[in-house]
Amino acid sequence: MENAKTGMKAKRMREEIIRYTVLFIICLIVLFPIYWMVITSFKTQGELFHSTQTFFPQQFTLQYYLDPVDGVLTAGSPFLGFFFNSMIVASASTVICLVVGSLAAYSLARFEMRINKNDRLSFAILTARMLPPIVVIVPMYLIMQQLGLLNTYWAMLIVYTGFNLPFVVWMMKAFFQEIPKDLEESAMVDGDSRMKAFYKIVLPLVAPGLVATSIFTIILTWNEFLFAMFLLNSADMMTLPPGIATFITQYETNWGSLTAAATLAVVPVVIFSFIVQKHLVKGMTLGAVKG
Amino acid sequence: MEVRYENITKQFGETPVLENLNLTIHDGEFLVLLGPSGCGKSTALRMLAGLEDPTSGEIYIGNQPVTDMEPKERDISMVFQSYALYPHMSVFENITYPLKIRKVSKAERKKQADRVAEILEIGNLLKRKPKELSGGQRQRVALGRSLIREPNVFLMDEPLSNLDAKLRVHMRGEIKRLHTELGITSVYVTHDQTEAMTMADRIAIMEGGHLQQLAAPNEIYNKPTNKYVGGFIGSPAMNFVKGRYKGKEDRLDFDVFDFPIDHEWREIFERELSGDDLYLGVRPEDVQVSTTPQPGAVKGEVYVVEPLGKEMITIVRVGDHTVMACIEPDVDIEMNQEVWLQFKNHKLHMFDGKTEAKVV
Numbered sequence: 001m002e003n004a005k006t007g008m009k010a011k012r013m014r015e016e017i018i019r020y021t022v023l024f025i026i027c028l029i030v031l032f033p034i035y036w037m038v039i040t041s042f043k044t045q046g047e048l049f050h051s052t053q054t055f056f057p058q059q060f061t062l063q064y065y066l067d068p069v070d071g072v073l074t075a076g077s078p079f080l081g082f083f084f085n086s087m088i089v090a091s092a093s094t095v096i097c098l099v100v101g102s103l104a105a106y107s108l109a110r111f112e113m114r115i116n117k118n119d120r121l122s123f124a125i126l127t128a129r130m131l132p133p134i135v136v137i138v139p140m141y142l143i144m145q146q147l148g149l150l151n152t153y154w155a156m157l158i159v160y161t162g163f164n165l166p167f168v169v170w171m172m173k174a175f176f177q178e179i180p181k182d183l184e185e186s187a188m189v190d191g192d193s194r195m196k197a198f199y200k201i202v203l204p205l206v207a208p209g210l211v212a213t214s215i216f217t218i219i220l221t222w223n224e225f226l227f228a229m230f231l232l233n234s235a236d237m238m239t240l241p242p243g244i245a246t247f248i249t250q251y252e253t254n255w256g257s258l259t260a261a262a263t264l265a266v267v268p269v270v271i272f273s274f275i276v277q278k279h280l281v282k283g284m285t286l287g288a289v290k291g
Numbered sequence: 292m293e294v295r296y297e298n299i300t301k302q303f304g305e306t307p308v309l310e311n312l313n314l315t316i317h318d319g320e321f322l323v324l325l326g327p328s329g330c331g332k333s334t335a336l337r338m339l340a341g342l343e344d345p346t347s348g349e350i351y352i353g354n355q356p357v358t359d360m361e362p363k364e365r366d367i368s369m370v371f372q373s374y375a376l377y378p379h380m381s382v383f384e385n386i387t388y389p390l391k392i393r394k395v396s397k398a399e400r401k402k403q404a405d406r407v408a409e410i411l412e413i414g415n416l417l418k419r420k421p422k423e424l425s426g427g428q429r430q431r432v433a434l435g436r437s438l439i440r441e442p443n444v445f446l447m448d449e450p451l452s453n454l455d456a457k458l459r460v461h462m463r464g465e466i467k468r469l470h471t472e473l474g475i476t477s478v479y480v481t482h483d484q485t486e487a488m489t490m491a492d493r494i495a496i497m498e499g500g501h502l503q504q505l506a507a508p509n510e511i512y513n514k515p516t517n518k519y520v521g522g523f524i525g526s527p528a529m530n531f532v533k534g535r536y537k538g539k540e541d542r543l544d545f546d547v548f549d550f551p552i553d554h555e556w557r558e559i560f561e562r563e564l565s566g567d568d569l570y571l572g573v574r575p576e577d578v579q580v581s582t583t584p585q586p587g588a589v590k591g592e593v594y595v596v597e598p599l600g601k602e603m604i605t606i607v608r609v610g611d612h613t614v615m616a617c618i619e620p621d622v623d624i625e626m627n628q629e630v631w632l633q634f635k636n637h638k639l640h641m642f643d644g645k646t647e648a649k650v651v
Contacts (some may be wrong), residue, residue: 020377062324124299180373180375182371182372183375183377183378185340185342185375185376186362186371186377186436187388188341188342188362188363189341189362189363189367189368189369189446190342190363190368190389190392190436191363191389191392191393192363192392193361193363196392198304201377204379205378205379243468257458268522285448
């Protein structure tokens with residue numbers, strides 16, 4: 001009896017060890033490049049190009065961040081402009097995507113439309129994601145040129161909204177389908193219009209879905225490189241990904257500034273994810289209907 | 292308020308769900324829409340609520356045509372089968388939601404919530420969330436939400452079907468009492484005939500998108516207008532025996548037994564029957580079973596005996612027919628025993644063999 005118990009315990013122990021080892025290795029693979037980026041941004045010029053690289057800066061420096069001439073956080077540094085542009089484009093396109101996308105998703109989830117027979121319309125919306133962006137980049141460039149939208153926020157908003165909307169629609173559609181129809185019908189009988197029932201009853205219940213979807217679109221737009229690279233070529237309009245790439249020039253790569261800028265670029269996404277992650281917890285709708 | 296359905300037809304795509312429904316619900320009445328699933332009863336209720344649009348026809352609440360009105364303009368309240376409580380709101384917020392929409396002051400909402408909570412005995416639950424409640428409590432909260440204001444019509448869509456048997460019987464009584472006290476016109480949808488019989492002022496029996504009969508419970512039970520209604524209401528169900536009308540011989544022929552008729556009946560059959568075929572309908576409690584031969588009784592053999600305590604259900608084979616009888620529990624009969632059946636003459640129902648409409 002006692003033996004069996006200790007045997008069980010040992011077995012569980014082994015399983016735990018294996019599980020944590022695997023998790024540790026995965027974390028290592030994922031986090032190591034980020035770690036390397038961060039420490040590189042604190043190394044001195046000499047150390048950066050030294051033949052032996054270290055896992056921790058021997059001489060800790062903030063020169064790439066705060067140097068009065070070329071620190072990325074110094075007033076007038078191009079980085080601040082990139083950052084501001086990225087903020088504008090990512091947040092505006094996310095808001096548009098969520099507003100338009102959740103309304104579209106709601107109607108696809110709730111109404112029987114002839115045009116959406118066998119999910120035809122939903123699928124048609126998804127086809128916008130079927131082409132790899134590189135395929136449409138040249139036509140897109142020409143279109144934006146004709147419209148006079150090159151080097152504007154509008155170009156980025158149109159492209160990002162167009163590309164992210166299908167994902168938002170499909171994700172939100174799944175969330176809406178989980179909400180029992182009775183709830184908003186009940187609200188309508190109680191005296192709400194459909195629109196009011198939508199934002200007072202349904203929307204609070206899909207909040208976890210909205211959060212998940214917004215993280216998803218923000219990260220996608222924040223990281224997007226290709227379109228930004230082609231459609232924004234003046235330095236004052238660039239978003240972070242192409243902007244950071246300008247630290248790599250024909251003659252040299254400014255590793256210090258590049259990693260410092262990249263480190264700062266990661267920060268908002270990390271902060272945002274930490275803030276909203278508690279809303280990701282599902283199960284709010286449990287107990288709404290039946291037993 | 293009076294509710295009227297005028298020539299209401301509803302199709303989902305090509306499939307007709309309701310055909311030409313005409314139904315008037317009197318002011319203050321408790322009307323039960325009864326029928327099997329898919330008979331169109333829920334659709335009829337949802338159209339009254341405004342959650343579904345009729346394909347054609349007009350619905351009136353009072354004298355007001357409401358067919359083109361939004362649900363919120365109709366001033367109705369509804370209890371859903373699933374209760375449809377708002378999960379992110381407390382019981383108090385759920386119950387007072389209709390008042391909040393109508394911009395009623397917080398003090399008044401509190402007062403009304405306390406009133407309703409007292410009626411439904413849920414005063415101690417007001418702060419809880421729906422997921423922290425049992426099925427019966429949720430049901431009460433759903434009722435409370437529709438009782439908080441005085442609507443024109445009170446709609447209930449199978450509100451008791453998710454409760455266990457004991458609670459269902461209890462809530463059945465509570466709802467009936469509430470209706471008597473409040474006197475608000477109520478429409479109640481169910482597939483449970485016991486609920487319909489016990490609660491309704493009048494029952495509307497629906498089947499296949501048609502209204503089969505609209506009458507008070509007793510009349511439905513005693514005078515079903517057609518074979519469907521006769522078979523649907525009553526448990527155990529009415530016995531049907533197929534036979535033929537033999538006018539010249541003054542009898543009805545049921546193969547293994549005959550049924551003599553007088554000229555009064557003959558006149559009715561001549562007038563009402565569409566052909567010669569007919570069904571004899573008799574309720575199990577109107578069949579008498581005796582173990583000795585009786586004059587005019589039909590001989591049969593006991594197939595199965597099911598004692599239920601207060602009564603005993605006996606299934607008797609008469610030729611190819613099976614007849615069910617409810618008899619006193621202390622009668623001593625066994626399987627395969629020969630018995631003689633007698634039908635209470637004044638409790639017999641005759642239905643046309645083709646149209647299935649009631650003849651006598």
